[in-house]
Amino acid sequence: MQRRSFLKHLGTYSLAAASLPLSSQLFAAAAGSSSPHRTLVVFLRGAYDASSLLVPISSNFYYEARPNIAIAQPGSDPSTALALNADWGLHPALRTSIYPLYQAGEVAFLPFAGTHDLSRSHFETQDSIEMGQELGGSRNYQSGFLNRLAAQLNAGAAMSFTDQLPIILRGDAKVANAGLQKLGKNRLDERQSSIIAQMYGKTSLEKQVADGFEVRSEVEQNRKLEEQAMLMNKQNMQKNQMNDDGNRDAISSKGFELEARRIGKMMRDKYQLGFVDVGGWDTHVNQGGATGTLASKLEELGRGLAGFRAEMGSQWKNTTVVVISEFGRTFRENGKRGTDHGHGSVYWVLGGSVKGGRVVGEQVALTPNSLFQQRDYPVLNEYRAVLGGLFARAYGLNTAQSDSVFKGVAPLDLGLL
Template identity: 35%
Template sequence: MDSLLLTRRRLLAGAGALLNIGGIQIAWAQSPAKAPPARLVVVMLRGAVDGLSLLAPHGEAAYYEARPTIAIGRPGEADGLLKLDSLWGLHPALAPMLRYWQRGQLGFVHASGSPDATRSHFDAQDYMESGTPGRKTTPDGWLNRLAGVLVGDHATPAAQRLQALNLGPVMPRIFSGDATVASLASGQAAVTRGVLDRPRFAGAFAELYSGDDRISQAVREASATRAEIMDRLASDDPKADQGALSLNGLPRDTARLGQLMARDARVRLAFVPVGGWDTHANQGNGRGQLANRLALLAQSLDALAQGLGDRLDETSILVLSEFGRTLKQNGTGGTDHGHGNVAWLMGGGVRGGRVHGRWPGLDAAALYEGRDLAITTDFRDVVADVLEQRFRLADAALARVLPGMDRRQPVGLFAERSAA
């Protein structure tokens, strides 16, 4: 008889269980817990990073032939590549990223980029941030359009507050548009309280803009957003930032961004612009100018992941750059504007520990215009994988975010669909 005495807790425990009572089978299933909302951080490496140094094909002789002094040494050599497999090696300055690769939380898409042929930084960044390569008349950015899709067409300003966050004082092209976007100041200004944070002045300012006109409403929303950001960033230890890694403040900034996203589930979209990748001269190899920048980048991405903590599981960190650089080094020990590049994807659900996309090779016949890595994966297909698999956008919503895109075969960046 004891075997037939079931408590309600035992009956409801588990999913897909099968109960047999007197030869009668009763099956039941629990509704799975709703997954936390997906999040996306886009990191833009402005200036066209050299993807052939960042993730180098050490298995191809053409790589070393084209770069006699700036190629990264083979795995096992001094300042050589960190071997990922028989073809690929990671720049040694990116060593902090290796553990994410080994955990399956980091993957790459090589030979990716914009199908537009421009070698202009300004135009290429504009096209990548608008999500419409070759079209200069697009009024808004794709990350702003995504914010609009996520919040809905009739959301109030308060409902949009802190959903989208830009790191830095200048609103970028990718966030231009109708959806509300907050800015998180970089450096010490991110947590420094000013005159308007004092109750006396804040009250006077609020009274000045207490009307119902659009400017007053915008000012009130901006003030409320700042107050909430300051509250989320307030540290229990006033010395918490002392001694932190700081090269132009970026690791500290990304750590704060990660902490803010970990503390406030409303922040679903963020943008981090990182300049300084235009290496026309003295690029270096395993050491030098580019290596120093990549070390900063690795520290910053690691700080972002550490700041997110467990929230990394629901976050996709997408790293893009407007185009790559020439295969051959130039006469000043650098590389010039190229075409194909490498995109990164880090975080939850990613099929990490592998290089995605079709590698075209570096043979002369395979090069774009006889000089550059060809593009075999449109960067918008990488973005679309994130939007479809992590945010579960249907075709109509995807078309709003990436208008005019001819969606090809998914890149396969995620193991399975995950809840939005």
């Protein structure tokens, strides 16, 4: 078979049935880096209700605004908030997963965080955040901020654990992607793999090809064990997509622990930068409080993140996990015992070297007059400045390098690393 015809045939191949074409992008794998630090960004698509995660227990207005879905102030009942300090509590669904990490100083929360984008559109705001570019200027949808970071680190070890390469990792740096929700049988047999290896042997792409097959092998190793679990997860995801907006084929929180552990194993041994998105957070109706729809999702997310930490082993001390969402939700509950699209959110920062056990960043007492447009959390901690500060500390970026990731934005050092 001629090389051109063979590559055309391979163009439809997906790594682990995850829409990963055999290209230079597929074969981009670990190339090593002078920095051992690892960063995983977890994007909660659909805009999760941050006021249920990080409960403003000192705000009387919170309890007035949410007569049906508020989380009770800390007490002996297991359904009450877990006290973090005098002003904030944590959702009780995270009692056995994230709360112990907070107490150990490995988790910090950043309220009033987000973008100044005011569209309140899931897709527009997700795109805006992933690009990390100036609002109101020309937009380059082929340049995501994690890709620009990878370029500054010369990090071939970047991986998107998604079906398609998301905007956040698009750009000049070569990045692999492999979805976790559609693991399937390998379409290349040993003979075809051998032909590819021979075609690129002794060429400049030899190492990329070899690394690409290694990525594929890693995905395939656990396929049979995980196939049933992934099928169930896919079914749950499809059910969620019928009711929820903004998911963009992100995995469901259901079964996230299994997938997060897989990510942990791969990032522990190879990848310096990682990205995964989790959908299903658009809770307009019957959101629930200490129990219910949102509580279940938070519990699943918490177990997944704790599982990721466990799989990282000794590398956890060199790892930072950032959990973000496109925006928050309305401070007041709506007429359907849910919440609508809002503005400011709460970010999570986890890691073995994180100076956690704190709620950080600029904050304000929550009253009707302090809300943005009298309905939402204001954005007091702009996400590019916050992430720029984290990246600068984690990787020792200089001013020019930081500006290459978030142009024109001064990094905000919150002392988290």
